[in-house]
Amino acid sequence: MPLVDIEVIEGVFDDEQKAKMIEKVTDAMVEVEGENMRAVTWVRVKEVRSGQWGIGGTTPSADDIKAMAAE
Numbered sequence: 001m002p003l004v005d006i007e008v009i010e011g012v013f014d015d016e017q018k019a020k021m022i023e024k025v026t027d028a029m030v031e032v033e034g035e036n037m038r039a040v041t042w043v044r045v046k047e048v049r050s051g052q053w054g055i056g057g058t059t060p061s062a063d064d065i066k067a068m069a070a071e
Contacts, residue, residue, distance in 0.1 A: 011062035
């Protein structure tokens, strides 16, 4: 039974986007392991507060990440 954790900065993704992540990661695992594993594939989206996450030695905010994605 696979367990996949996805960690994102809090406030960057809305509920619909997180649900899409769960759906697509589940589909990817099932592609590797077989359809019988769908019911026992766990995917968790964990949010980490701004300031508790670093990229390149900096601690970007949710707004910083959204701006990067918009470029």
